Amino acid sequence: MTRITYARSVDDVDPERWDAVAGTEPFGQHRWLRFLEGCLADFEPRYVLLWSGGDLRGLATCHLQRTAHASILLDNAALRRLASATIRLLPPLTCTVPVLNRTGLLVHPASDTASITDQLVTAVRRLGVIERAPFIAFSDLDPARRDLLTSNRTLPEVTLPPDAVLDLSARTYEEWEQDRPRKHRAEIRRVRSRAGDHGVHVEGVALSEVDDDHVDHLLASVAERHGNAVLWRSGAVGHARPRLDDDHARLLIARQNGDTIACVLLLASYGSVLVKWIGLDYPRTEPSFAYHLLMTETVRHALDLGARRLSLGTTTYTLKKKMGARMEPRSLVLGVRPRAADRLVAAVLDARRRRDEAPG
Template sequence: MSDMLTLTTHPSIAAIDPQDWDGLGDGNPFTTHRFLLALEQSGSVGTGTGWQPLHLALERGGALVGAMPLYAKSHSQGEYIFDHAWAQAYMRAGGRYYPKLQAAVPFTPASGARLLARDDGARAGLLDGLMQVTDRVGASGAHVTFCLESESALGRAAGFLPRITQQYHWLNRGYGSYDDFLAALSSRKRKDLRKERARAQAFGGTIRHLRGDDLRPHHWDAFWEFYQDTGARKWGQPYLTRAFFDRIHETMRDDILLVLAEDDGTPIAGALNFLGPDAIYGRYWGCVADHAFLHFELCYHQAIDHAIAHGLSRVEAGAQGDHKLARGYEPVPIHSLHWVRDPGFLRALDDYLDQERRAMGDEIDALADFTPFRKDG
């Protein structure tokens, strides 16, 4: 009986012990208890947002052995691996696509473990439990987005359909300095990036890296202004509330790198990054003054500088952006899992995803030819 697994759902992560939850994770900042709690306590998710927490907890003998960040969704916004066309097809066929269940980190296109557990048995239990909960709440299906490749393989064995999309990541191949990285590029690309960085850094002010106790409330006031401007242009309104930044200042400032451009001591632009054990994750950017190439400098080049200086293996700079290719960011596959309760739609989705995976593989191979690296081996 001690080996029996018990699955429970929780409308707030506050009901789960932080140490127990984090003890199952891999250090990814976005699946930590403190990050997910900040989303809830700030009102960025919850009632009225379309992201209703329904976190899974798997226990064995009274001890937490598995967990999953899970949300009931009433739309498909803020996900970055999109299923809008599926939703339209499902509804044209007479079905009700929403609510659906989403195992994800809201508004965060960064890969990491979604099946938080110490062994594959518990991970399989979470996948089975996800299907059970989908049936129980009457959701159309369940989606596990930005998961690990190893989780994708487990999901496939459990009956989920794997999907592959693509992002641009900078990969650290043991560079000792930014010049070492430039040496791996073609001569023309090397010159282009040197010129770009020189122009960006000549904007007339200074660039600062802020972490931990160097971060102060007035820095968040400035960044909130940047974030609102960017959010209004991209999404119509920002996903995160102002209170979210206060919460992460209280609980996560050691996990944060804020890169600020200042003109005479006044912040005019900034890029917010989160730090993991082996990666830096670029999340948000904004500005109140336009300067040539400053966006590329703060978001991409400064992140590379930090990764090299601290021995991090990669920079994940968020979704989309073919312009990242020219700055040394390479196309990499991104994994997700999908399951719908309707067997006919599931078969159609399986056929579609099989074709999409082949096409995505060809696209990644083609994009790799456009990286700025030397082609002489």
């Protein structure tokens, strides 16, 4: 007999029980939700826990989503402002590990994945009613998990921008670069040389060595440039320090003549590394090729962190393809209230998809 309980903080869930469910799923462990709860602004988590007897068998990480990077999906600035204002007032309940772009659905390795997933989806939809969410979204789904959610349901699906992923088999940066096609290798070296000509170099530092205010400024600069809200709390580095050790986090700093002009944060979990906290001082990074240098240096430091997979994110695909990245598909599945609306929304989205794919 199974039962469902809910929690509003990951600290209300025993870390050992949580991690037994997460297993070796990258970024699924208890520590990563503690990191997000401590560092994200406007984060209102809701956790669904599925028990069998006294054993935790499934988890759904959800949150009331009051902010989003609307620039990824909407080109029109007016529509972005409208979308941002709407979800702030009427937040959907989104099932995902936010920012880390991982599914929020976790099933104990010894459990029946399909059965537990089905029960979790039902419980999340019930939670959406309790929270009076206008709709429920299961986001950041890979094809296998998408199929699991949609196989027995008529749920609307939205294709998200793909994640640029590097599969790393090299042991060193030099070995990785040598494996690139000659044309791409020449381009990478040209850009690195131009950055050097502008006095730019990159170093990896522990969070304990970082100026909190400077990182805040760089992150705010990128958010403002794209018309997005700043996702992180002020002093995010200080909040992250007690939650992440040096084996799981490293900040890359680009300096020009001694001044910090850009940064990215590498997060590492079970052989997978994510690129986050992209911060740029645009007047200095754009002419100096600092961003391009930072991106290539993520490979060097990801390998040092033991990565076999490097997730570079969902923008600037041209550069990332030259680095050898493949495009990994991601989907979002909607659960509309009331359920009778699922078929209608699915039909509208399907018609739109056929129109976009039509020749000419």
